[in-house]
Amino acid sequence: MKINWKLVWSFYVTFAIPLLYLTNIYLAYSFPKTINGSIFTTIAGTIIAVTGLCIWLTSYLHLGKSFGVLPQKQKRVVSGIYKYINHPMYLGIWLTLLGLSLANSSRVGIIFLCLIITPLFALRIKLEEKKLID
Numbered sequence: 001m002k003i004n005w006k007l008v009w010s011f012y013v014t015f016a017i018p019l020l021y022l023t024n025i026y027l028a029y030s031f032p033k034t035i036n037g038s039i040f041t042t043i044a045g046t047i048i049a050v051t052g053l054c055i056w057l058t059s060y061l062h063l064g065k066s067f068g069v070l071p072q073k074q075k076r077v078v079s080g081i082y083k084y085i086n087h088p089m090y091l092g093i094w095l096t097l098l099g100l101s102l103a104n105s106s107r108v109g110i111i112f113l114c115l116i117i118t119p120l121f122a123l124r125i126k127l128e129e130k131k132l133i134d
Helices: 005-030 039-066 088-103 107-133
Strands: none
Touching (some): 005 088, 039 088, 088 107
16 A cells, blocks of 8 residues: 555644644643743743744745645745745744743753754755755
8 A cells, every 4th residue: 555645744734743832832831840940031931932923923924825834846935034034934933932931931841842843843944945946
């Protein structure tokens, strides 16, 4: 039986990645205060999270019709926020998750972000870059 890798990838992207984001948020709130945090950590984390949300939303709105869940051959966007940052949506998501973990002083959230989310983003970026170059 031949495996339809496009279908597998579609499932992975559509369901697994958002579940990982939610897992990171869950860990940040379920295991708070595992870092010796202060009010400064909470404020800094909140500022980082809000900044990440703003970058995420701006990049999403700027992509318009170019936005897609699956990496596919399409024109590279090089205006707006994409003029300054190659993958602002991933940066925004990453900053949001980091900020939430810091705001809650959650070591578990930060570890999950570094060990799971960051390599996943690196893989996605590599695949997207390949599709944009081809």
